[in-house]
Amino acid sequence: MAESIIVKVGSRSSELAMIQTKSVVAALEKANPSVKFEIITMDTIGDKVQDRALQKIGQTNLFTKELEKALAIGEVDLLVHSLKDVPTTLPDGMILAAICKREDPSDAVVLHPKWHGKSLESLPQGSVIGTSSLRRIALMRSIRPGFEFQTVRGNLNTRLKKLDESDQYDALLLATAGLQRLGWDDRISQRLDNSVFMYAVGQGALTIETRSNDPRIISLIKPLNDKPTLLMCSAERACLLNLGGGCSVPVGINSSYNSTTAVVSVECVVCSLDGGKRVYHLIEKPVANLPGLSLEECHSIGETMGNELGMELLHKGAKAILADIKEVTN
Structure with missing residues (x-):
């Protein structure tokens, strides 16, 4: 790639968002030393509306919509997000090209x-x-x-x-x-103990979103994928998608990969708003040679696990709990 090419990176403008974006840009620069990355900041609906709880605003893409508009029209080439803020369904033509190594999700x-x-x-x-x-x-x-x-x-x-x-x-x-x-x-x-107080889907991980028809940018981003994180977060997001829940519903998750036993574990709880009803399920799967798998294989294994987990939770009664929550919060 020519040295003069500039890749524009979209980010929210908050201090935390900028720290996160700069850390991703530093990793991108290390992986692509001949490319110049320029950060473009903007505020999202979630940043602007501060007088209401998130679930009262009435949409799921509170921290991504404005950024994705800029990505769609070519004002920026890629976006850096906290994965927990990204809806499980992306706009047409968008993909998550990398999920970076997860930090403490608790x-x-x-x-x-x-x-x-x-x-x-x-x-x-x-x-x-x-x-x-x-x-x-x-x-x-x-x-x-x-x-x-x-x-x-x-x-x-x-x-x-x-x-x-x-x-x-x-x-x-x-x-x-x-x-x-x-x-x-x-x-x-x-x-808080992750096995007791389960965290939000994707919490602790950063992700990079770009256009699905831009192989040049995708190739720059791919080296930042962390395979265990990609597999586990793919499972978490598939589970949440099956549950039909957005990022603000009471769904807690806890994922782990034991490199010694080569087993991936994902557990999830769906809880009523009053805390009185809980539906829980755990799924475990041996994954041999995870570091040697392709990114596509990691995503596919995770997605299959998440689909199974979500369906089991629905079978156990999560559907009724989520329906009650939707009725109360809408």
Whole structure:
């Protein structure tokens, strides 16, 4: 590729989004030293609308729509997303050309300074937890009843400021990876156990979206794929697609790959909003020589696992739970 060619990278403009995009661009530059990458920023609906919980805005592509419009008309050549923000169905002509190696996917508890040294379990009944995630609310109600919940929106800086400078919240529930990428490990009061408090589909992973008819750009992106992450996230997204749920429904997932036994495990829970009903299923599959598989094989194996997992959950009663949630939230 000619040295003069510039590849335009679309990104949300928040501090966290820019840190994530710059990390991906650095990896792209290392893989493609003769190519110049230029970051183009823009705000999405999810960035602009801060006075409502995500599920109240009324669409699923809150953090991708504007970026994908720019991609479709050629204003940018590729997009960097947090995978958990990407709907399971992409616009026509778009693909996820890479899913990068996943960082810690867990959820973290950030306590108000007045509770320094405490844990979530030691907070008194009636304590107020800040989150706008239905998944986090439902799962917390199911494993630790007695908390109150209030919506908190905005970038991480804004949310932490709201926690620190008022008595509105006793704690926030946030993604561990986001805090770590911003260098705020010291704000993490505790990490929640992934097998108990399952995380959002795709959480902790970054992905790169581009046009499906642009082989030049796809070839630049492909080296950034991490095969275990690709397989597991393909399973997670296929499961969620089968459940018919968007990124804001109470579906928790936990995936792992044991390189010693060569087994991939994916477990999922669908929880009612009051935490009273739970449907759970685990699927495991031996995957020999995962590092030697092609990207297409990784995606196919993951998708097959996710389809089976989703169908089992529906068979066990998840369909009724999700229908009730849809009726309440619409």
